[in-house]
Amino acid sequence: MTLSLAQMEEARRALDAPLFADLSGDVGVSFEFFPPKSEKMEAQLWDAIQTLAPLGPRFVSVTYGAGGSTRERTHSTVARIQRETSLSAAAHLTCVEATREEIDAVAEEYWAAGVRHIVALRGDPPVMGAKFAAHPQGYANAADLVAGLKRLHPFEISVAAYPELHPDSGTQAVDLDNLKRKLDAGASRAITQFFFSPDCFFRFRDAAAAAGIDAEIVPGILPVSNVAQTRKFAGLCGAEIPGWMDRLFEGLDDHPGARQLVAATLAAEMCRKLYAGGVRNFHFYTLNRAELAYAICHLLGLRPVATIQEQAA
Template sequence: MTTISVPQLEEARRALEAPLFADVGGDMEVSFEFFPPKTEKMDAQLWDAIRTLEPLGPRFVSVTYGAGGSTRERTHATVARIQRETSLAAAAHLTCVEATREEIDQVAEDYWAAGVRHIVALRGDPPTLGAKFASHPGGYANAADLVAGLAKRHPFEISVAAYPECHPESVDTVGDIDNLKRKLDAGATRAITQFFFSPEAFFRFRDAVAAAGITAEIVPGILPVSNVAQTRKFAGLCGAAIPDWMDRLFEGLDDHPAARQLVAATIAAEMCRRLYAGGVKSFHFYTLNRAELAFAICHMLGVRAKPQAVVAAA
Protein backbone atom coordinates (compact mmCIF):
# COMPACT_ATOMS: atom_id res chain seq x y z
CA MET A 1 0.00 0.00 0.00
CA THR A 2 1.37 3.43 -1.00
CA THR A 3 1.64 5.94 1.80
CA ILE A 4 0.80 9.54 0.87
CA SER A 5 2.63 12.18 2.89
CA VAL A 6 0.98 15.24 4.43
CA PRO A 7 2.69 17.64 1.96
CA GLN A 8 1.41 15.54 -0.95
CA LEU A 9 -2.11 15.66 0.43
CA GLU A 10 -1.84 19.42 0.86
CA GLU A 11 -0.68 19.89 -2.74
CA ALA A 12 -3.42 17.55 -3.98
CA ARG A 13 -6.04 19.54 -2.09
CA ARG A 14 -4.84 22.79 -3.60
CA ALA A 15 -4.69 21.32 -7.11
CA LEU A 16 -8.20 19.92 -6.89
CA GLU A 17 -9.78 23.04 -5.38
CA ALA A 18 -8.87 25.48 -8.14
CA PRO A 19 -6.40 26.13 -10.96
CA LEU A 20 -3.18 27.78 -9.82
CA PHE A 21 -4.04 31.42 -10.60
CA ALA A 22 -7.83 31.21 -10.76
CA ASP A 23 -8.27 33.32 -7.63
CA VAL A 24 -6.04 36.19 -8.79
CA GLY A 25 -8.28 38.77 -10.40
CA GLY A 26 -5.84 41.43 -11.54
CA ASP A 27 -7.04 43.88 -8.88
CA MET A 28 -3.51 44.99 -8.07
CA GLU A 29 -1.01 47.69 -8.97
CA VAL A 30 2.39 47.03 -10.48
CA SER A 31 5.48 49.13 -11.07
CA PHE A 32 8.74 48.39 -12.88
CA GLU A 33 12.39 49.28 -12.39
CA PHE A 34 14.91 49.83 -15.18
CA PHE A 35 18.56 50.88 -15.32
CA PRO A 36 20.05 53.49 -17.69
CA PRO A 37 21.63 51.97 -20.83
CA LYS A 38 25.34 52.22 -21.55
CA THR A 39 25.31 51.39 -25.28
CA GLU A 40 23.03 51.83 -28.28
CA LYS A 41 22.14 48.12 -28.18
CA MET A 42 21.23 48.37 -24.50
CA ASP A 43 19.23 51.51 -25.23
CA ALA A 44 17.20 49.66 -27.85
CA GLN A 45 16.60 46.79 -25.40
CA LEU A 46 15.48 49.21 -22.69
CA TRP A 47 12.98 50.98 -24.92
CA ASP A 48 11.63 47.70 -26.22
CA ALA A 49 11.01 46.69 -22.58
CA ILE A 50 9.39 50.04 -21.75
CA ARG A 51 7.04 49.88 -24.74
CA THR A 52 6.15 46.25 -24.00
CA LEU A 53 5.25 46.96 -20.36
CA GLU A 54 3.66 50.39 -20.88
CA PRO A 55 0.21 49.03 -21.89
CA LEU A 56 -0.07 47.29 -18.50
CA GLY A 57 -0.58 50.74 -16.98
CA PRO A 58 1.97 50.59 -14.14
CA ARG A 59 1.55 53.14 -11.35
CA PHE A 60 5.13 54.26 -12.09
CA VAL A 61 8.44 53.10 -13.54
CA SER A 62 11.74 53.89 -11.87
CA VAL A 63 15.26 54.30 -13.23
CA THR A 64 18.31 53.48 -11.13
CA TYR A 65 21.18 55.86 -10.47
CA GLY A 66 24.76 55.25 -9.43
CA ALA A 67 27.80 57.20 -8.38
CA GLY A 68 29.64 59.04 -11.11
CA GLY A 69 28.66 61.82 -13.50
CA SER A 70 28.07 59.69 -16.61
CA THR A 71 25.62 57.37 -14.83
CA ARG A 72 23.72 60.33 -13.40
CA GLU A 73 23.47 61.89 -16.84
CA ARG A 74 22.20 58.64 -18.38
CA THR A 75 19.63 58.30 -15.62
CA HIS A 76 18.41 61.86 -16.11
CA ALA A 77 18.21 61.45 -19.88
CA THR A 78 16.28 58.17 -19.55
CA VAL A 79 13.84 59.52 -16.93
CA ALA A 80 13.23 62.71 -18.88
CA ARG A 81 12.56 60.78 -22.08
CA ILE A 82 10.11 58.41 -20.34
CA GLN A 83 8.30 61.42 -18.90
CA ARG A 84 8.29 63.19 -22.26
CA GLU A 85 7.53 60.40 -24.74
CA THR A 86 5.35 57.86 -22.89
CA SER A 87 2.16 57.71 -20.87
CA LEU A 88 4.14 56.49 -17.86
CA ALA A 89 4.90 58.29 -14.61
CA ALA A 90 8.68 58.23 -14.29
CA ALA A 91 10.43 57.98 -10.92
CA ALA A 92 14.09 58.90 -10.65
CA HIS A 93 16.52 57.29 -8.20
CA LEU A 94 18.71 59.66 -6.20
CA THR A 95 21.52 58.67 -3.83
CA CYS A 96 23.83 60.39 -1.38
CA VAL A 97 27.00 58.95 -2.92
CA GLU A 98 29.87 61.18 -4.09
CA ALA A 99 27.93 64.43 -4.31
CA THR A 100 27.39 67.55 -2.23
CA ARG A 101 23.96 68.70 -1.09
CA GLU A 102 24.08 71.44 -3.70
CA GLU A 103 24.80 68.97 -6.49
CA ILE A 104 22.00 66.63 -5.43
CA ASP A 105 19.59 69.53 -4.94
CA GLN A 106 20.35 70.69 -8.48
CA VAL A 107 19.61 67.21 -9.85
CA ALA A 108 16.28 67.28 -7.99
CA GLU A 109 15.51 70.73 -9.42
CA ASP A 110 16.28 69.46 -12.93
CA TYR A 111 13.89 66.55 -12.42
CA TRP A 112 11.14 68.86 -11.18
CA ALA A 113 11.65 71.11 -14.21
CA ALA A 114 11.37 68.03 -16.46
CA GLY A 115 7.98 67.17 -14.96
CA VAL A 116 9.23 64.35 -12.74
CA ARG A 117 7.30 64.27 -9.47
CA HIS A 118 8.49 61.00 -7.93
CA ILE A 119 11.93 60.32 -6.43
CA VAL A 120 13.28 57.02 -5.08
CA ALA A 121 15.59 58.32 -2.34
CA LEU A 122 18.43 55.99 -1.32
CA ARG A 123 21.62 56.24 0.66
CA GLY A 124 23.39 54.37 -2.11
CA ASP A 125 26.33 51.99 -2.14
CA PRO A 126 29.99 53.03 -2.27
CA PRO A 127 31.41 53.00 -5.81
CA THR A 128 34.09 50.54 -4.65
CA LEU A 129 32.58 47.10 -4.03
CA GLY A 130 32.93 46.05 -0.40
CA ALA A 131 33.96 49.51 0.83
CA LYS A 132 32.22 51.06 3.83
CA PHE A 133 29.84 53.92 3.10
CA ALA A 134 31.06 57.37 4.06
CA SER A 135 28.98 60.46 3.40
CA HIS A 136 30.48 63.00 1.03
CA PRO A 137 31.86 66.14 2.70
CA GLY A 138 29.03 68.63 2.46
CA GLY A 139 26.68 65.91 1.25
CA TYR A 140 23.58 64.28 2.66
CA ALA A 141 24.49 61.95 5.53
CA ASN A 142 21.97 59.21 4.81
CA ALA A 143 18.65 58.44 3.14
CA ALA A 144 16.54 60.07 5.88
CA ASP A 145 18.59 63.25 5.50
CA LEU A 146 18.10 63.11 1.71
CA VAL A 147 14.33 62.61 2.09
CA ALA A 148 14.11 65.63 4.38
CA GLY A 149 16.07 67.73 1.90
CA LEU A 150 13.85 66.71 -1.03
CA ALA A 151 10.68 67.32 0.97
CA LYS A 152 11.78 70.89 1.65
CA ARG A 153 12.33 71.68 -2.02
CA HIS A 154 9.16 70.41 -3.70
CA PRO A 155 6.16 68.20 -2.87
CA PHE A 156 7.79 65.15 -4.42
CA GLU A 157 6.28 61.70 -4.00
CA ILE A 158 9.17 59.89 -2.32
CA SER A 159 9.84 56.16 -2.14
CA VAL A 160 12.56 54.65 0.04
CA ALA A 161 14.14 51.22 0.46
CA ALA A 162 13.25 48.54 3.01
CA TYR A 163 14.95 45.23 3.78
CA PRO A 164 12.75 42.25 4.74
CA GLU A 165 15.83 40.23 5.71
CA CYS A 166 17.68 43.18 7.27
CA HIS A 167 20.26 45.43 5.63
CA PRO A 168 23.72 43.80 5.76
CA GLU A 169 25.11 46.80 7.67
CA SER A 170 22.36 46.89 10.28
CA VAL A 171 23.15 45.60 13.76
CA ASP A 172 19.74 43.97 14.07
CA THR A 173 16.17 44.07 12.77
CA VAL A 174 15.08 46.62 15.38
CA GLY A 175 17.74 49.08 14.25
CA ASP A 176 16.88 48.42 10.62
CA ILE A 177 13.19 49.19 11.19
CA ASP A 178 14.09 52.29 13.22
CA ASN A 179 16.05 53.52 10.21
CA LEU A 180 13.06 52.87 7.94
CA LYS A 181 10.84 54.83 10.34
CA ARG A 182 13.24 57.79 10.23
CA LYS A 183 13.02 57.86 6.43
CA LEU A 184 9.23 57.75 6.46
CA ASP A 185 8.99 60.34 9.24
CA ALA A 186 11.26 62.62 7.19
CA GLY A 187 8.64 62.75 4.44
CA ALA A 188 8.74 59.53 2.40
CA THR A 189 5.48 58.24 0.92
CA ARG A 190 6.16 54.50 0.82
CA ALA A 191 8.88 51.87 1.08
CA ILE A 192 9.85 49.42 -1.66
CA THR A 193 11.59 46.31 -0.41
CA GLN A 194 14.75 44.68 -1.57
CA PHE A 195 14.03 41.41 -3.37
CA PHE A 196 13.41 38.22 -1.40
CA PHE A 197 12.39 34.66 -2.26
CA SER A 198 10.18 33.68 0.65
CA PRO A 199 6.69 35.13 1.16
CA GLU A 200 7.12 34.42 4.88
CA ALA A 201 10.12 36.77 4.99
CA PHE A 202 7.92 39.58 3.71
CA PHE A 203 5.01 38.78 6.03
CA ARG A 204 7.30 38.68 9.09
CA PHE A 205 8.77 42.02 8.07
CA ARG A 206 5.33 43.54 7.46
CA ASP A 207 4.20 42.42 10.93
CA ALA A 208 7.35 43.83 12.55
CA VAL A 209 6.92 47.15 10.73
CA ALA A 210 3.30 47.40 11.85
CA ALA A 211 4.30 46.58 15.43
CA ALA A 212 6.76 49.50 15.27
CA GLY A 213 3.89 51.85 14.48
CA ILE A 214 4.65 52.28 10.77
CA THR A 215 1.50 52.66 8.68
CA ALA A 216 3.01 53.64 5.31
CA GLU A 217 2.64 51.37 2.30
CA ILE A 218 5.29 48.63 2.05
CA VAL A 219 5.62 47.37 -1.53
CA PRO A 220 7.39 44.05 -2.12
CA GLY A 221 10.21 44.16 -4.66
CA ILE A 222 10.15 41.14 -6.97
CA LEU A 223 13.21 39.91 -8.87
CA PRO A 224 12.40 37.19 -11.44
CA VAL A 225 15.49 34.96 -11.52
CA SER A 226 16.81 33.71 -14.83
CA ASN A 227 20.51 33.88 -13.97
CA VAL A 228 21.18 32.21 -10.62
CA ALA A 229 24.86 33.15 -10.48
CA GLN A 230 24.07 36.83 -11.06
CA THR A 231 21.25 36.70 -8.53
CA ARG A 232 23.54 35.10 -5.95
CA LYS A 233 25.92 38.03 -6.41
CA PHE A 234 23.08 40.54 -5.95
CA ALA A 235 21.78 38.64 -2.92
CA GLY A 236 25.18 38.63 -1.25
CA LEU A 237 25.33 42.42 -1.46
CA CYS A 238 21.89 43.04 0.02
CA GLY A 239 21.44 40.22 2.54
CA ALA A 240 18.76 38.25 0.69
CA ALA A 241 18.67 34.48 1.20
CA ILE A 242 18.40 32.14 -1.79
CA PRO A 243 16.67 28.92 -0.72
CA ASP A 244 18.18 25.55 -1.60
CA TRP A 245 15.07 24.50 -3.50
CA MET A 246 15.61 27.38 -5.93
CA ASP A 247 19.13 26.17 -6.69
CA ARG A 248 17.78 22.71 -7.40
CA LEU A 249 15.10 24.02 -9.78
CA PHE A 250 17.73 25.69 -11.96
CA GLU A 251 20.18 22.75 -11.98
CA GLY A 252 20.97 21.54 -15.49
CA LEU A 253 19.48 24.58 -17.23
CA ASP A 254 22.69 26.51 -17.96
CA ASP A 255 22.40 25.78 -21.69
CA HIS A 256 18.62 26.17 -21.83
CA PRO A 257 17.75 29.88 -21.56
CA ALA A 258 14.11 29.42 -22.60
CA ALA A 259 13.58 26.77 -19.94
CA ARG A 260 15.24 29.04 -17.36
CA GLN A 261 12.77 31.78 -18.21
CA LEU A 262 9.80 29.43 -17.81
CA VAL A 263 11.07 28.32 -14.41
CA ALA A 264 11.83 31.91 -13.37
CA ALA A 265 8.37 33.16 -14.33
CA THR A 266 6.68 30.29 -12.50
CA ILE A 267 8.66 30.82 -9.29
CA ALA A 268 8.04 34.59 -9.20
CA ALA A 269 4.37 34.33 -10.16
CA GLU A 270 3.72 31.70 -7.49
CA MET A 271 5.39 33.88 -4.85
CA CYS A 272 3.27 36.85 -5.95
CA ARG A 273 0.16 34.68 -5.76
CA ARG A 274 0.99 33.76 -2.18
CA LEU A 275 1.71 37.39 -1.30
CA TYR A 276 -1.62 38.34 -2.89
CA ALA A 277 -3.36 35.70 -0.78
CA GLY A 278 -1.81 37.44 2.23
CA GLY A 279 -3.33 40.80 1.29
CA VAL A 280 -0.59 42.32 -0.90
CA LYS A 281 -2.03 44.37 -3.76
CA SER A 282 1.07 46.19 -5.07
CA PHE A 283 4.20 44.72 -6.61
CA HIS A 284 7.43 46.34 -7.84
CA PHE A 285 9.35 44.32 -10.44
CA TYR A 286 13.12 44.56 -10.96
CA THR A 287 13.14 43.99 -14.73
CA LEU A 288 16.89 44.18 -15.49
CA ASN A 289 15.66 45.93 -18.67
CA ARG A 290 13.94 42.79 -19.98
CA ALA A 291 10.19 42.74 -20.35
CA GLU A 292 9.41 39.07 -20.98
CA LEU A 293 9.46 37.77 -17.42
CA ALA A 294 7.67 40.72 -15.83
CA PHE A 295 5.04 40.71 -18.58
CA ALA A 296 4.41 36.95 -18.23
CA ILE A 297 4.14 37.19 -14.43
CA CYS A 298 1.73 40.12 -14.63
CA HIS A 299 -0.36 38.19 -17.16
CA MET A 300 -0.62 35.20 -14.81
CA LEU A 301 -1.65 37.57 -12.02
CA GLY A 302 -4.48 38.92 -14.15
CA VAL A 303 -2.87 42.28 -15.00
CA ARG A 304 -3.88 43.12 -18.57
CA ALA A 305 -3.33 46.01 -20.94
CA LYS A 306 -5.20 49.17 -19.99
CA PRO A 307 -7.16 50.64 -22.94
CA GLN A 308 -6.12 54.22 -22.15
CA ALA A 309 -2.44 53.20 -21.93
CA VAL A 310 -2.65 51.50 -25.32
CA VAL A 311 -4.13 54.64 -26.88
CA ALA A 312 -1.49 56.86 -25.28
CA ALA A 313 1.33 54.64 -26.51
CA ALA A 314 0.02 54.43 -30.10
Protein backbone atom coordinates (compact mmCIF):
# COMPACT_ATOMS: atom_id res chain seq x y z
CA MET A 1 0.00 0.00 0.00
CA THR A 2 1.29 3.44 -0.90
CA LEU A 3 0.67 5.99 1.85
CA SER A 4 0.27 9.70 1.24
CA LEU A 5 2.39 12.16 3.21
CA ALA A 6 -0.60 12.92 5.43
CA GLN A 7 -1.13 9.22 6.10
CA MET A 8 2.59 8.73 6.82
CA GLU A 9 2.41 11.56 9.33
CA GLU A 10 -0.68 10.01 10.86
CA ALA A 11 1.04 6.63 11.01
CA ARG A 12 4.06 8.19 12.73
CA ARG A 13 1.78 9.94 15.19
CA ALA A 14 0.03 6.65 15.94
CA LEU A 15 3.39 5.22 16.95
CA ASP A 16 4.79 8.22 18.80
CA ALA A 17 1.77 9.43 20.77
CA PRO A 18 -0.72 7.55 22.95
CA LEU A 19 -2.71 5.59 20.38
CA PHE A 20 -6.05 7.23 21.00
CA ALA A 21 -5.00 10.67 22.23
CA ASP A 22 -7.17 13.52 20.92
CA LEU A 23 -8.59 11.84 17.82
CA SER A 24 -10.94 14.27 16.11
CA GLY A 25 -13.88 11.89 15.83
CA ASP A 26 -14.02 12.35 12.05
CA VAL A 27 -15.32 8.83 11.52
CA GLY A 28 -18.60 7.43 10.29
CA VAL A 29 -19.95 4.23 11.79
CA SER A 30 -22.73 1.76 11.13
CA PHE A 31 -23.96 -1.15 13.23
CA GLU A 32 -25.33 -4.58 12.36
CA PHE A 33 -27.93 -6.39 14.46
CA PHE A 34 -29.79 -9.70 14.12
CA PRO A 35 -33.54 -10.22 14.65
CA PRO A 36 -34.34 -11.44 18.18
CA LYS A 37 -35.84 -14.88 18.86
CA SER A 38 -37.41 -14.17 22.25
CA GLU A 39 -38.72 -11.33 24.41
CA LYS A 40 -35.49 -11.34 26.43
CA MET A 41 -33.39 -11.10 23.27
CA GLU A 42 -35.67 -8.36 21.95
CA ALA A 43 -35.11 -6.32 25.12
CA GLN A 44 -31.34 -6.80 24.72
CA LEU A 45 -31.50 -5.69 21.08
CA TRP A 46 -33.43 -2.51 21.86
CA ASP A 47 -31.11 -1.71 24.73
CA ALA A 48 -28.19 -1.98 22.27
CA ILE A 49 -29.97 0.20 19.70
CA GLN A 50 -30.78 2.87 22.29
CA THR A 51 -27.18 2.84 23.55
CA LEU A 52 -25.61 3.17 20.09
CA ALA A 53 -28.14 5.52 18.47
CA PRO A 54 -26.68 8.71 20.09
CA LEU A 55 -23.42 8.06 18.21
CA GLY A 56 -25.26 9.08 15.03
CA PRO A 57 -24.60 6.00 12.85
CA ARG A 58 -24.87 6.38 9.08
CA PHE A 59 -27.26 3.41 9.17
CA VAL A 60 -28.02 0.26 11.13
CA SER A 61 -28.64 -3.07 9.40
CA VAL A 62 -30.59 -6.18 10.36
CA THR A 63 -29.56 -9.62 9.13
CA TYR A 64 -31.66 -12.16 7.25
CA GLY A 65 -31.39 -15.86 8.11
CA ALA A 66 -30.35 -18.64 5.74
CA GLY A 67 -33.16 -19.49 3.35
CA GLY A 68 -35.17 -16.51 4.59
CA SER A 69 -35.65 -18.27 7.94
CA THR A 70 -35.90 -14.97 9.82
CA ARG A 71 -37.93 -13.15 7.18
CA GLU A 72 -40.79 -12.00 9.43
CA ARG A 73 -38.56 -11.18 12.38
CA THR A 74 -36.15 -9.25 10.17
CA HIS A 75 -39.00 -7.27 8.63
CA SER A 76 -40.63 -6.42 11.98
CA THR A 77 -37.28 -5.36 13.48
CA VAL A 78 -36.36 -3.15 10.51
CA ALA A 79 -39.85 -1.65 10.34
CA ARG A 80 -39.79 -0.87 14.08
CA ILE A 81 -36.38 0.82 13.84
CA GLN A 82 -37.63 2.87 10.91
CA ARG A 83 -40.90 3.70 12.69
CA GLU A 84 -39.73 4.37 16.28
CA THR A 85 -36.24 5.85 15.91
CA SER A 86 -34.50 8.51 13.86
CA LEU A 87 -32.03 5.93 12.57
CA SER A 88 -31.73 4.91 8.93
CA ALA A 89 -32.52 1.18 8.85
CA ALA A 90 -31.07 -1.16 6.23
CA ALA A 91 -32.61 -4.58 5.64
CA HIS A 92 -30.58 -7.60 4.56
CA LEU A 93 -32.06 -9.53 1.65
CA THR A 94 -30.77 -12.74 0.07
CA CYS A 95 -31.35 -14.89 -3.02
CA VAL A 96 -31.70 -18.19 -1.16
CA GLU A 97 -34.68 -20.50 -1.76
CA ALA A 98 -37.05 -17.85 -3.09
CA THR A 99 -38.43 -16.82 -6.47
CA ARG A 100 -37.90 -13.36 -7.92
CA GLU A 101 -41.55 -12.60 -7.24
CA GLU A 102 -41.19 -13.54 -3.56
CA ILE A 103 -38.03 -11.47 -3.12
CA ASP A 104 -39.53 -8.53 -5.00
CA ALA A 105 -42.58 -8.72 -2.70
CA VAL A 106 -40.33 -8.48 0.37
CA ALA A 107 -38.52 -5.51 -1.16
CA GLU A 108 -41.85 -3.81 -1.89
CA GLU A 109 -42.88 -4.31 1.75
CA TYR A 110 -39.69 -2.59 2.85
CA TRP A 111 -40.23 0.32 0.49
CA ALA A 112 -43.80 0.71 1.77
CA ALA A 113 -42.45 0.74 5.35
CA GLY A 114 -40.13 3.63 4.50
CA VAL A 115 -36.97 1.51 4.23
CA ARG A 116 -34.71 2.88 1.50
CA HIS A 117 -31.50 0.89 2.09
CA ILE A 118 -30.99 -2.82 1.32
CA VAL A 119 -27.94 -4.98 2.05
CA ALA A 120 -28.12 -7.32 -0.95
CA LEU A 121 -26.46 -10.71 -0.48
CA ARG A 122 -26.37 -14.02 -2.29
CA GLY A 123 -26.91 -15.69 1.09
CA ASP A 124 -25.90 -18.99 2.66
CA PRO A 125 -27.71 -22.28 1.99
CA PRO A 126 -30.02 -23.32 4.86
CA VAL A 127 -28.02 -26.55 5.32
CA MET A 128 -24.55 -25.73 6.66
CA GLY A 129 -21.80 -26.88 4.32
CA ALA A 130 -24.12 -27.31 1.34
CA LYS A 131 -23.32 -25.67 -1.97
CA PHE A 132 -25.40 -22.68 -3.02
CA ALA A 133 -27.91 -23.42 -5.76
CA ALA A 134 -30.01 -20.61 -7.22
CA HIS A 135 -33.77 -21.11 -7.21
CA PRO A 136 -34.91 -21.91 -10.79
CA GLN A 137 -37.19 -18.86 -10.75
CA GLY A 138 -34.97 -16.85 -8.44
CA TYR A 139 -32.12 -14.38 -8.67
CA ALA A 140 -28.94 -16.16 -9.73
CA ASN A 141 -26.55 -14.21 -7.50
CA ALA A 142 -26.06 -10.94 -5.61
CA ALA A 143 -25.33 -8.90 -8.76
CA ASP A 144 -28.59 -10.15 -10.27
CA LEU A 145 -30.40 -9.25 -7.03
CA VAL A 146 -28.92 -5.73 -7.02
CA ALA A 147 -30.10 -5.16 -10.60
CA GLY A 148 -33.56 -6.48 -9.72
CA LEU A 149 -33.89 -4.20 -6.70
CA LYS A 150 -32.83 -1.19 -8.75
CA ARG A 151 -35.55 -1.99 -11.28
CA LEU A 152 -38.14 -1.83 -8.49
CA HIS A 153 -37.11 1.38 -6.70
CA PRO A 154 -34.08 3.66 -6.30
CA PHE A 155 -32.88 1.78 -3.22
CA GLU A 156 -29.49 2.57 -1.69
CA ILE A 157 -27.74 -0.80 -1.82
CA SER A 158 -24.76 -2.19 0.08
CA VAL A 159 -23.10 -5.49 -0.85
CA ALA A 160 -20.54 -7.81 0.72
CA ALA A 161 -16.80 -8.01 0.06
CA TYR A 162 -14.33 -10.66 1.20
CA PRO A 163 -10.75 -9.60 2.03
CA GLU A 164 -9.77 -13.26 2.51
CA LEU A 165 -11.84 -14.65 -0.40
CA HIS A 166 -15.36 -15.97 -0.38
CA PRO A 167 -15.14 -19.75 0.20
CA ASP A 168 -16.77 -20.39 -3.21
CA SER A 169 -14.51 -18.07 -5.24
CA GLY A 170 -11.20 -19.88 -5.44
CA THR A 171 -9.15 -16.88 -6.54
CA GLN A 172 -9.07 -13.19 -5.71
CA ALA A 173 -9.57 -12.32 -9.38
CA VAL A 174 -12.89 -14.19 -9.39
CA ASP A 175 -13.86 -12.53 -6.11
CA LEU A 176 -13.04 -9.03 -7.34
CA ASP A 177 -14.83 -9.61 -10.65
CA ASN A 178 -17.94 -10.62 -8.70
CA LEU A 179 -17.65 -7.53 -6.48
CA LYS A 180 -17.29 -5.27 -9.52
CA ARG A 181 -20.40 -6.78 -11.11
CA LYS A 182 -22.41 -6.08 -7.94
CA LEU A 183 -21.25 -2.47 -7.86
CA ASP A 184 -21.77 -1.99 -11.61
CA ALA A 185 -25.33 -3.32 -11.15
CA GLY A 186 -26.08 -0.36 -8.89
CA ALA A 187 -24.68 -0.96 -5.40
CA SER A 188 -23.34 2.11 -3.57
CA ARG A 189 -20.73 0.50 -1.35
CA ALA A 190 -19.21 -2.77 -0.20
CA ILE A 191 -18.98 -3.84 3.44
CA THR A 192 -16.28 -6.41 4.13
CA GLN A 193 -16.54 -9.63 6.01
CA PHE A 194 -14.68 -9.38 9.31
CA PHE A 195 -10.90 -9.85 9.44
CA PHE A 196 -8.23 -9.56 12.12
CA SER A 197 -5.29 -7.90 10.40
CA PRO A 198 -5.19 -4.31 9.10
CA ASP A 199 -2.83 -5.41 6.33
CA CYS A 200 -5.46 -7.88 5.16
CA PHE A 201 -7.84 -4.96 4.53
CA PHE A 202 -5.22 -2.70 2.98
CA ARG A 203 -4.09 -5.41 0.55
CA PHE A 204 -7.69 -6.03 -0.45
CA ARG A 205 -8.39 -2.32 -0.87
CA ASP A 206 -5.35 -1.94 -3.13
CA ALA A 207 -6.29 -5.02 -5.18
CA ALA A 208 -9.82 -3.68 -5.61
CA ALA A 209 -8.49 -0.32 -6.80
CA ALA A 210 -6.17 -2.09 -9.25
CA ALA A 211 -9.20 -4.00 -10.58
CA GLY A 212 -10.95 -0.72 -11.35
CA ILE A 213 -13.22 -0.64 -8.29
CA ASP A 214 -13.56 2.90 -6.98
CA ALA A 215 -16.68 2.55 -4.78
CA GLU A 216 -16.47 2.90 -1.01
CA ILE A 217 -15.21 -0.23 0.76
CA VAL A 218 -16.10 -0.24 4.47
CA PRO A 219 -14.23 -2.58 6.83
CA GLY A 220 -16.49 -4.87 8.85
CA ILE A 221 -15.32 -5.08 12.47
CA LEU A 222 -16.17 -8.01 14.75
CA PRO A 223 -15.01 -7.45 18.34
CA VAL A 224 -14.32 -10.96 19.64
CA SER A 225 -16.04 -11.68 22.94
CA ASN A 226 -16.72 -15.37 22.31
CA VAL A 227 -13.76 -17.13 20.68
CA ALA A 228 -15.57 -20.42 19.97
CA GLN A 229 -18.44 -18.57 18.29
CA THR A 230 -16.01 -16.42 16.29
CA ARG A 231 -14.13 -19.52 15.16
CA LYS A 232 -17.43 -20.92 13.87
CA PHE A 233 -18.21 -17.68 12.01
CA ALA A 234 -14.67 -17.58 10.58
CA GLY A 235 -14.94 -21.13 9.30
CA LEU A 236 -18.10 -20.25 7.37
CA CYS A 237 -16.71 -17.16 5.66
CA GLY A 238 -13.03 -18.01 5.18
CA ALA A 239 -11.59 -15.54 7.71
CA GLU A 240 -8.37 -16.47 9.48
CA ILE A 241 -8.02 -16.18 13.27
CA PRO A 242 -4.31 -15.59 13.99
CA GLY A 243 -2.63 -17.95 16.43
CA TRP A 244 -1.62 -15.07 18.68
CA MET A 245 -5.29 -14.11 19.08
CA ASP A 246 -6.18 -17.64 20.18
CA ARG A 247 -3.41 -17.50 22.75
CA LEU A 248 -4.53 -14.12 24.11
CA PHE A 249 -7.96 -15.54 24.97
CA GLU A 250 -6.61 -18.71 26.61
CA GLY A 251 -7.65 -19.02 30.26
CA LEU A 252 -10.41 -16.39 30.02
CA ASP A 253 -13.43 -18.70 29.69
CA ASP A 254 -14.49 -18.05 33.28
CA HIS A 255 -13.58 -14.34 33.25
CA PRO A 256 -16.15 -12.55 31.07
CA GLY A 257 -15.09 -9.08 32.19
CA ALA A 258 -11.46 -9.72 31.32
CA ARG A 259 -12.50 -11.30 28.03
CA GLN A 260 -14.46 -8.15 27.14
CA LEU A 261 -11.46 -5.97 27.96
CA VAL A 262 -9.14 -8.06 25.77
CA ALA A 263 -11.70 -8.06 22.95
CA ALA A 264 -12.10 -4.28 23.07
CA THR A 265 -8.34 -3.75 23.19
CA LEU A 266 -7.67 -5.91 20.12
CA ALA A 267 -10.50 -4.49 18.00
CA ALA A 268 -9.74 -0.88 18.98
CA GLU A 269 -6.05 -1.28 18.12
CA MET A 270 -6.94 -2.68 14.69
CA CYS A 271 -9.40 0.17 14.08
CA ARG A 272 -6.71 2.66 15.06
CA LYS A 273 -4.32 1.15 12.52
CA LEU A 274 -7.03 1.25 9.85
CA TYR A 275 -7.63 4.91 10.74
CA ALA A 276 -3.89 5.59 10.35
CA GLY A 277 -4.17 4.11 6.85
CA GLY A 278 -6.92 6.50 5.84
CA VAL A 279 -10.07 4.56 6.81
CA ARG A 280 -12.83 6.84 8.10
CA ASN A 281 -15.91 4.58 7.98
CA PHE A 282 -16.37 1.43 10.05
CA HIS A 283 -19.16 -1.16 10.19
CA PHE A 284 -19.53 -3.05 13.49
CA TYR A 285 -20.98 -6.54 13.82
CA THR A 286 -22.50 -5.99 17.27
CA LEU A 287 -24.11 -9.40 17.93
CA ASN A 288 -26.83 -7.27 19.56
CA ARG A 289 -24.50 -6.04 22.30
CA ALA A 290 -23.50 -2.40 22.51
CA GLU A 291 -20.62 -2.21 24.95
CA LEU A 292 -17.69 -3.25 22.77
CA ALA A 293 -18.74 -1.22 19.72
CA TYR A 294 -19.50 1.82 21.88
CA ALA A 295 -16.11 1.63 23.61
CA ILE A 296 -14.24 1.39 20.29
CA CYS A 297 -16.20 4.29 18.80
CA HIS A 298 -15.39 6.36 21.90
CA LEU A 299 -11.68 5.57 21.54
CA LEU A 300 -11.87 6.68 17.90
CA GLY A 301 -13.08 10.07 19.10
CA LEU A 302 -16.78 9.65 18.44
CA ARG A 303 -19.10 11.25 21.01
CA PRO A 304 -22.89 11.22 21.42
CA VAL A 305 -24.59 13.75 19.15
CA ALA A 306 -26.63 15.22 22.01
CA THR A 307 -23.48 15.83 24.06
CA ILE A 308 -21.84 17.66 21.15
CA GLN A 309 -24.94 19.83 20.69
CA GLU A 310 -25.04 20.63 24.42
CA GLN A 311 -21.40 21.69 24.33
CA ALA A 312 -22.06 23.96 21.32
CA ALA A 313 -24.97 25.60 23.14
